[in-house]
Amino acid sequence: MTAPVSAPAARKPMLAVREALDFLLAAARPVADVEQVATLDANGRVLAADQVSLLDVPAADNTQMDGYAVRAADCAGGQARLRVAQRIPAGTVGTLLAPGTAARIFTGALIPEGADAVVMQEQCESDGDHVVVRHTPPAGEWIRRAGEDVRSGAVILAAGTRLRGQELGLAASVGLATLPVRRRLRVAVFFTGDELAMPGEALAPGAIYNSNRFTLRGLLQDLGCDITDYGIVPDTLQATRDTLREAARAHDLIVTSGGVSVGEEDHIRPAVEAEGRLNMWQIAVKPGKPLAFGEVRREGEGAAHFIGLPGNPVSSFITFLLFVRPFLLRLQGVSGPVEPRTIAMRADFDWPKPDRRNEFLRVRMNDGGGLDLFPNQGSGVLTSTVWADGLVDNPPGQAIARGDVVHFIPFAALQS
Numbered sequence: 001m002t003a004p005v006s007a008p009a010a011r012k013p014m015l016a017v018r019e020a021l022d023f024l025l026a027a028a029r030p031v032a033d034v035e036q037v038a039t040l041d042a043n044g045r046v047l048a049a050d051q052v053s054l055l056d057v058p059a060a061d062n063t064q065m066d067g068y069a070v071r072a073a074d075c076a077g078g079q080a081r082l083r084v085a086q087r088i089p090a091g092t093v094g095t096l097l098a099p100g101t102a103a104r105i106f107t108g109a110l111i112p113e114g115a116d117a118v119v120m121q122e123q124c125e126s127d128g129d130h131v132v133v134r135h136t137p138p139a140g141e142w143i144r145r146a147g148e149d150v151r152s153g154a155v156i157l158a159a160g161t162r163l164r165g166q167e168l169g170l171a172a173s174v175g176l177a178t179l180p181v182r183r184r185l186r187v188a189v190f191f192t193g194d195e196l197a198m199p200g201e202a203l204a205p206g207a208i209y210n211s212n213r214f215t216l217r218g219l220l221q222d223l224g225c226d227i228t229d230y231g232i233v234p235d236t237l238q239a240t241r242d243t244l245r246e247a248a249r250a251h252d253l254i255v256t257s258g259g260v261s262v263g264e265e266d267h268i269r270p271a272v273e274a275e276g277r278l279n280m281w282q283i284a285v286k287p288g289k290p291l292a293f294g295e296v297r298r299e300g301e302g303a304a305h306f307i308g309l310p311g312n313p314v315s316s317f318i319t320f321l322l323f324v325r326p327f328l329l330r331l332q333g334v335s336g337p338v339e340p341r342t343i344a345m346r347a348d349f350d351w352p353k354p355d356r357r358n359e360f361l362r363v364r365m366n367d368g369g370g371l372d373l374f375p376n377q378g379s380g381v382l383t384s385t386v387w388a389d390g391l392v393d394n395p396p397g398q399a400i401a402r403g404d405v406v407h408f409i410p411f412a413a414l415q416s
Helices: 017-027 165-173 211-222 237-248 268-275 313-332 383-387
Strands: 034-038 067-070 080-088 101-105 117-120 124-127 130-133 155-157 178-182 186-192 226-233 253-257 276-282 290-297 303-309 343-347 358-365 370-373 390-394 405-410
Touching: 017 290, 017 313, 067 080, 067 130, 101 130, 155 165, 186 211, 186 237, 211 226, 211 253, 211 313, 226 237, 237 253, 237 268, 237 290, 237 303, 253 313, 268 276, 268 290, 268 303, 276 303, 303 313, 313 358, 313 383, 358 383
Parallel strands: 080 101, 186 226, 186 253, 253 303, 343 370
Antiparallel strands: 034 178, 067 101, 067 117, 080 130, 124 130, 276 290, 290 303, 343 405, 358 370, 358 390, 390 405
16 A cells, blocks of 8 residues: 655745844844944944033034124114124134124124124125125024034934944034944855855856955945955865854854855755754845845854855845845944835836846936836846946836836945
């Protein structure tokens, strides 16, 4: 009697992009170590504590314009001739402004007592030691009030803020010479595939240059990570395990490229499972789909996070931007949104045969205010990532007709 044949196990459904990203972000815990760095050197770092101003900015009323400080009542007729009684450059303090007089004043200079308006020099005409004012200024015109920008005691920058030039300028404007920031993330990278070679080496039959090494290192550098690059690891289970174990010792995250599928030469999954634990995902994303997330145990205590990216160059690039970047920002301590906002734009192309997965199409803005599509959307066409300005986030199964409004994500929002 023939034994009944058991039905094959049902394949788990692919995770939606949103589900996968939510899972990743829920697992991200900011690094705890904090260091004090000079404000001049804090670009790209993440604040570890709220920053409070101890002074008003501006500290006193000052002028926004080069011109003449006046009493508005003296200019009520629209044609006033006033004696220029004093000259006040920025950084000096004037004296009481008497009725019927004006003070020559320069941008940033303090408003003298008695003055309540500034008339820009283009509305005035010098006449010896007098000035003719051909304007009727309302009280307060062109005056920046004390505390108008920042009030003493106000939180100017919140913990979890990723610092850019404008945040550094604001910190400097209230006199903060140093800032408490979370330490830089330590990220290990390595690449699997015996077919990989480095630029400068001769290509053997069937070999390819390892472009992913350069792409991923550049993206990690843009995010301010301290990188340890273990290079190209031989396609064996033991070599992969040894590299994972070494990388886990002193890193917050291990990122790999290639070897995350289920073929006989794909060793990432069994290696991570032997050295830690793994959630192996099939994500409903194109380009992409295979992405591994888990952790690798450290000797003694704790674990390093692990993310394994696909080997195809465009898949690796896009899945890094969609999943690794927001995960890293959370690890760095960024408390606000870590996903870019999409922009509604017009498609100047047709996409009649959508995939059942969430597609990310490489597009470029044109002079007419629309988006052009790169003609070859293959996952190995790296030229498309250089040609494009960004991606169209196209939902599963959705065709696009010329003139449709689509969701555009600029690369500028994904690589800053």
